Amino acid sequence: MNLTSLFNDLLGFWSEWLRPSAGLPTVLWSLLLAAAAASGHLVQRYLGLPKVVGYSMVGAVFGLAGFEGAIWPLRGISLFLLELGAAVVLFEAGGRLPLRWFRHNPMVLVQSLLEATLTYFGVFWMLQLLGLPDPVANPIALMAIVASPAVLSRVIMDTRASGPVTERAMTLATLNTFYALALGYAQAGLIERAPQTLLQKLYPVAVVLGLSFVVGGILALALRTALRFMSPTSENTSILLLALIAAASALTAHVGGSAPLAALIGGVLLKTLNPKPWAWQRQLGTAASLLTMLMFVLVSIVAAQADWTLPVASVVLAVIGIRLFAKIAGVAIANPGSGASWNQAFWVGCAMSPLSSIALLIASNFTTASPLLGTMITQVALPSILLMEVMGAVLATVAIHAVGESSVPWTPQAFSTTEDTQR
Amino acid sequence: MTAAMAFPDSDDFRSAALPADPASRVVKLEPFNRSEALSLGVELELQLVNTHDYDLAPYAEDMLRLMAQTPLPGSVVPEMTSSMIEISTDICHSAQDVITQLSPIREALIRNADKLNIAVVGGGTHAFQQWHERRIYDKPRFRELSELYGYLSKQFTIFGQHVHIGCPDADSALLMLHRMSRYIPHFIALSASSPFVQGQDTQFDSARLNSVFAFPLSGRAPFTLSWKEFEAYFERMTRTGVVRSMKDFYWDIRPKPEFGTIEIRVFDTPLTVERAAALAGYVQSLAAWFLQEQPFEPTEDDYLVYTYNRFQACRFGLDAVYVDPASGQHMPLRDHILMTMTQLEWHSEALNATQALGELRTSVEANRNDARWLREKQGKERLLAEVVRQAALRFRGGA
Numbered sequence: 001m002n003l004t005s006l007f008n009d010l011l012g013f014w015s016e017w018l019r020p021s022a023g024l025p026t027v028l029w030s031l032l033l034a035a036a037a038a039s040g041h042l043v044q045r046y047l048g049l050p051k052v053v054g055y056s057m058v059g060a061v062f063g064l065a066g067f068e069g070a071i072w073p074l075r076g077i078s079l080f081l082l083e084l085g086a087a088v089v090l091f092e093a094g095g096r097l098p099l100r101w102f103r104h105n106p107m108v109l110v111q112s113l114l115e116a117t118l119t120y121f122g123v124f125w126m127l128q129l130l131g132l133p134d135p136v137a138n139p140i141a142l143m144a145i146v147a148s149p150a151v152l153s154r155v156i157m158d159t160r161a162s163g164p165v166t167e168r169a170m171t172l173a174t175l176n177t178f179y180a181l182a183l184g185y186a187q188a189g190l191i192e193r194a195p196q197t198l199l200q201k202l203y204p205v206a207v208v209l210g211l212s213f214v215v216g217g218i219l220a221l222a223l224r225t226a227l228r229f230m231s232p233t234s235e236n237t238s239i240l241l242l243a244l245i246a247a248a249s250a251l252t253a254h255v256g257g258s259a260p261l262a263a264l265i266g267g268v269l270l271k272t273l274n275p276k277p278w279a280w281q282r283q284l285g286t287a288a289s290l291l292t293m294l295m296f297v298l299v300s301i302v303a304a305q306a307d308w309t310l311p312v313a314s315v316v317l318a319v320i321g322i323r324l325f326a327k328i329a330g331v332a333i334a335n336p337g338s339g340a341s342w343n344q345a346f347w348v349g350c351a352m353s354p355l356s357s358i359a360l361l362i363a364s365n366f367t368t369a370s371p372l373l374g375t376m377i378t379q380v381a382l383p384s385i386l387l388m389e390v391m392g393a394v395l396a397t398v399a400i401h402a403v404g405e406s407s408v409p410w411t412p413q414a415f416s417t418t419e420d421t422q423r
Numbered sequence: 424m425t426a427a428m429a430f431p432d433s434d435d436f437r438s439a440a441l442p443a444d445p446a447s448r449v450v451k452l453e454p455f456n457r458s459e460a461l462s463l464g465v466e467l468e469l470q471l472v473n474t475h476d477y478d479l480a481p482y483a484e485d486m487l488r489l490m491a492q493t494p495l496p497g498s499v500v501p502e503m504t505s506s507m508i509e510i511s512t513d514i515c516h517s518a519q520d521v522i523t524q525l526s527p528i529r530e531a532l533i534r535n536a537d538k539l540n541i542a543v544v545g546g547g548t549h550a551f552q553q554w555h556e557r558r559i560y561d562k563p564r565f566r567e568l569s570e571l572y573g574y575l576s577k578q579f580t581i582f583g584q585h586v587h588i589g590c591p592d593a594d595s596a597l598l599m600l601h602r603m604s605r606y607i608p609h610f611i612a613l614s615a616s617s618p619f620v621q622g623q624d625t626q627f628d629s630a631r632l633n634s635v636f637a638f639p640l641s642g643r644a645p646f647t648l649s650w651k652e653f654e655a656y657f658e659r660m661t662r663t664g665v666v667r668s669m670k671d672f673y674w675d676i677r678p679k680p681e682f683g684t685i686e687i688r689v690f691d692t693p694l695t696v697e698r699a700a701a702l703a704g705y706v707q708s709l710a711a712w713f714l715q716e717q718p719f720e721p722t723e724d725d726y727l728v729y730t731y732n733r734f735q736a737c738r739f740g741l742d743a744v745y746v747d748p749a750s751g752q753h754m755p756l757r758d759h760i761l762m763t764m765t766q767l768e769w770h771s772e773a774l775n776a777t778q779a780l781g782e783l784r785t786s787v788e789a790n791r792n793d794a795r796w797l798r799e800k801q802g803k804e805r806l807l808a809e810v811v812r813q814a815a816l817r818f819r820g821g822a
């Protein structure tokens with residue numbers, strides 16, 4: 001009896017005697033989240049690793065066991081939850097995207113463009129070399145551009161990090177997410193079409209960007225209006241924010257834009273309209289944490305459904321290796337004149353290794369657009385995402401500690417000798 | 424005259440490392456070097472904050488690296504925690520000189536801060552930073568001090584202005600020091616810019632000085648007007664093993680023999696370099712008055728009201744009550760400040776500090792200092808992060 005059939009037997013047994021008001025899936029999801037929360041805590045306390053590693057591990061175990069709460073390719077409520085989680089993270093990341101920094105230090109923008117370009121072409125070239133056709137290599141290369149702001153922000157929170165490497169990695173991760181979302185969502189629509197001219201390829205990008213911009217603009221204006229009479233420190237402002245992002249996500253997906261992209265643009269526009277520091281993160285607190293935890297669990301459940309074979313593993317490792325190299329090289333080549341040291345440039349590249357929900361959403365779009373090619377894309381994309389959600393989080397933690405930007409020592413809390421008063 | 428650290432520059436404080444024989448611990452005080460009378464030097468400790476939530480940000484190393492690429496007067500050095508830097512002028516001769524040197528330093532700071540996506544802010548405290556989140560700047564001396572002082576070293580994330588004033592000789596320096604002590608409340612009230620600590624309004628205009636009190640050997644210098652006696656006092660202190668150099672004293676004013684100056688250390692860092700220069704002009708005008716008119720003789724009894732006056736100025740700023748040490752008369756500190764400014768008019772004119780004193784006088788007449796500015800912003804915005812953002816704009820001349 002394999003793990004999946006055992007799991008199905010257990011589910012069958014439970015459904016016979018357990019008939020709660022909200023149904024068995026609700027109980028399962030609640031228990032899954034409880035297990036993820038406990039696992040995240042234990043992983044941090046006893047191994048000194050970021051909590052996201054614990055969430056992913058629980059999700060992966062459930063996914064490998066055949067949990068049917070999230071089926072690939074994503075659709076319906078699970079797709080919406082994933083988009084909403086990503087949108088909340090990207091709205092916040094958009095608000096942190098310092099546009100005036102690029103005016104004063106254009107080399108940061110050059111670093112971003114270079115690392116994204118090198119990553120795309122590096123991964124594309126590697127996949128071609130390994131014999132994958134262009135329509136498969138292209139989506140995977142686009143997906144590889146993304147450095148997950150969601151994972152990075154959780155690692156920053158866990159390590160209580162701040163400093164030049166932390167800020168730059170977060171900025172570059174937000175920028176490459178922007179590129180990948182605009183290109184990924186647009187090209188998904190072209191996957192089964194005949195070869196296109198450059199103009200024909202750019203048109204859908206403009207449509208995705210335009211639609212996302214309109215929704216993001218409406219979101220920013222609505223929040224700007226609310227902030228005229230609501231306090232930024234009020235809990236109600238946080239709830240209003242969350243509700244409006246949810247509405248914008250559903251609307252964008254419906255009209256054919258990208259929900260996470262609209263939220264990112266909304267964040268950027270709101271910060272431009274209202275340059276005051278944001279204060280609602282603390283109020284969002286547990287609600288946002290639950291949403292992002294759900295997102296990590298969902299990603300790993302789905303990603304764990306991939307078929308793991310030796311050839312696939314080799315391709316995945318090659319993609320991960322070349323992606324890491326390209327990101328470090330891109331940041332380092334454009335480093336002179338950017339105000340950072342070589343050491344910092346290296347660790348910024350490393351801190352950008354996580355892959356997670358955004359990559360999964362891009363892969364999901366391609367798979368929905370072309371189930372046939374989607375299978376081949378999925379084979380490489382899902383294991384890469386699962387591996388880099390965990391390994392990327394660990395590598396980002398190593399980077400933050402290596403440059404001394406963490407406010408907590410990297411000794412697991414359980415074994416820490418220094419007294420850390422509870423806050 | 425260059426930058427002096429706010430922290431003692433001692434090799435080792437721990438008594439375990441001291442020689443067992445008290446006699447062999449004795450350190451002779453270095454001779455008081457010559458300096459031009461009334462020459463000036465200004466040091467400013469500044470905050471580095473991020474531009475997202477405007478909390479302190481550990482960018483000192485990056486800032487120092489970028490600042491080293493620009494030829495500037497004075498110097499830029501690290502401070503105890505990694506979100507602080509200290510800038511200082513070379514030897515200046517007037518408040519005008521001070522602003523001429525501080526302006527290009529400020530421009531370079533702003534340019535490099537923009538490049539790093541951070542902001543530079545004045546003020547005696549950061550309004551809402553949490554001391555336990557601070558990181559000690561990676562330098563053996565700071566690590567050593569951190570071990571000795573524990574959490575006090577992180578709580579010392581406060582920002583002051585130090586003004587050095589050149590004295591003709593050692594005895595004159597001590598005379599100047601004790602005369603200047605009568606004006607400590609004036610300096611505190613004029614520079615006060617630290618009403619908020621750890622996210623709370625302390626109801627003090629200058630809460631920064633309360634953090635200095637926690638350190639041993641803070642407060643006032645011993646009363647002696649003879650350098651010989653001061654040398655003997657210093658040697659007695661070194662014999663105890665508590666003191667190894669002048670920098671171990673955290674006095675409000677202390678002699679600086681290697682520079683030939685006295686160093687006044689009670690100022691909060693103002694929100695603008697213009698106000699810092701004006702305060703230096705005020706100190707210089709007072710010193711000129713002392714040297715040229717010998718207006719009064721300081722006595723030990725001056726210190727009977729010293730701590731009370733100091734507290735009043737910290738707590739109430741320009742609204743404080745000032746007790747005249749000589750007459751015992753109580754009067755509003757604001758009135759006493761205006762009175763001294765009138766007394767100093769002639770000297771400030773000779774020192775090209777008329778404009779500097781004029782600006783200070785206008786603010787005193789309007790009952791305004793930087794602490795009041797910060798409180799007004801908080802009253803309007805109800806968000807300390809926004810107050811810090813606006814203070815950062817003010818430092819760069821935009822608010």
